[in-house]
Structure formats: structure tokens, C-alpha cells
Amino acid sequence: MELQKLLKIPKKAVWRRIVLTKKIIDLIEANALQLSKEIKRELLLHQSTRSYQKIDEKILHDWIYDVCSRFSYWLDEDREKGEVQQHYKNLGRERLLQGFELPEVISALYLTKRRLWAFIAASREADSALNLNQIVEASFLLVRFFDHAVLHVSEGYEESLRSKYGYEAPLSNPERLSEAIAAKQKLEQPIYEEPKLPSLCFTKGMIRFG
């Protein structure tokens, strides 16, 4: 029950959550170097992230290491709203200019998340003191962080598409959006027909429906 209460705590109590899952976060940070190496290798080999082979390996390592070594810093909710949002929007813009395709950038984030999640899940087997509440809670933080990262990377990438190539999704335009909503509402309006009243005629005091 405690876990459920914790996971529902809105916004401010993140540090409390982080204290509770500190052991796991510490483990990630303590193993950041090894994890970064493994993630880098995976990005270089995976067919969905081929453009990462063009990046200098040292730079690629540093990008990944920055996430793994400061994981608690990135999970802080205030930064999630501000700095994380800004960081990943910038990353999206930057990756377009560097020639990466958006699906590759998203795949790289997911491969990173998957490796970290596998590490968290495996930590439990290695350390019996870690309880399941902590594992579930850490996964919740991990998932939320990467959800935000993917979302903001896409926003940044789309912003760059607009500024560099002039492409903008039609429904991003408020006028086009209003028109499309109005068209849909029209389509959904039930077709109203005047109800046909039965024609009445009186015959010998009786009402007959014609």
C-alpha cells in the first residue's frame, strides 16, 4: 500500500522517492562507466541506430555517461520540467542538424532505458536487501524520465524541421486545427429531420392516422 501512496504523490515529493530508491540510483551511478560502455556498444551495433557509428566514440561515451553518472540529478522533478525539457529539446534540434533521423534518436534513448532497466532488475538478484517496492519505484522514475526525454526530443526535432526545412504539421497551426475540429463536428452532428406527424382526419368522431 505504501508504494501505491508513494507513486501517487504529485510533483513535490520526488526527493523523498529518490531517498527511498537511493540505493538503486547509487548503484547506477557507481556503475556508470561500465553501463556507458555497454550502452555505447549496443548503439554502435544496433541496426536502428546506425548513424551513431558516425559519432566519435569518445563523444558518444560522454553523452551516455552524462545520463548514467548523474542519474539522481536528472530525476529531480524541478529539472524535469525545466532543465530536462530544455536539454532534450536542444538535443532534438541538434540531432537534426547533425543528420540523425528522429527514429534513430528515439531508439537510442530506448536502448539506454532498456539497459538501465535490465541493470535495475538484475540488482535485485545480486542484492537481496533491495526490496521489490524499491525496484518498482525505481522503474517508475526511470520510465517517467525517458517518457519526458523522448517527448521533448521529438518537440525539438520538429521545431528544427520547421526552421530548417519549413515543414510544419498542418494541425500545429491553430487556424487549421479549428477548421479541422469544426469539420469533424459537422460530420458528427446527427442529421435532424422534422418528425413527420401523422396526418389526421376525422371520420365519424374517430381519429384515423393517414
Next chain:
Amino acid sequence: MLVRLIEMIENNAASMAKELKGKLLSDPSTSSYQTLVDQTLYQNIFEIYSRLGHWLLRDSEKGEVRTHYSSIGRQRFEEGFPLHEIIQALVATKRHIWDTVLEKGIMRTTRELDSAVDFITYLNRFFDMAIYYTTLGYYRELQLQQAS
């Protein structure tokens, strides 16, 4: 236990789809969804929740997940949706599942928590792939349009 969690979502699919539809339609960050016919939007969400076991326990890196979500990506591109709104909607679809699991309070015992860990793994793997292939479908369509 994992099956129990999945069945719980499948059994509540209708009410959950209705709730999420309401959220997507009122959330400014998914305003493009207001252009979809209500019944279509409901049906799309219901399709995920009512067959969650089917989606979660399939090989999500290939086959049906790939085909279905690439096609959704292409379709939404044609309809003029911004990509980040589609991603936002898929994330909201996933979170609604998780919120329902928490609400129903079925994570008390060690066994239940163990299943929750498995559930999280399957759930995230599926939605990661759904988002990835939606992006891929959308992006390929965008490239085609830019090339022509």
C-alpha cells in the same frame, strides 16, 4: 499473476477507453485528437486495452506491432498531426494502464510485486516499440513528401 493484471485491464477496457478519450480531448497538449471522430478515437484506445495480452505478449519488435504502428504513424502524418502529440497520446495510454493498476490496489504481496515488475517490463517494451514504429512510419511519410 501477470495474467491477472492483464485481464484486469482487458475487463475494464470500455471504461478506461472512455476515460482516456476524455483526457485526450481536453488536454491542450493533444489537441489534434479533437479532429478525430469520437467513435474512432474511442475504438483505437479500446483496441489496445481490450487486447492488452495480445499486444504485450507478442514479439513487439516485429510483426503486428511493427505493421500496425508504422501504419498509424503514416496515417496521422496524412491527417496533419504533429508527431509529439501522437507520442504524448501513447504515453498517456500507457500511464492510464499503470494508474489503473495502482488504483485497483493489487500490489501488496511479494508475489504481486514480482508480477508488477514483469508487467512493467512487458508494458514498456510494447509501448517503446509502438512509439518507435509510429515515429518511423510518420518520418518515412514525411521524407516521401519532402522528396516529391
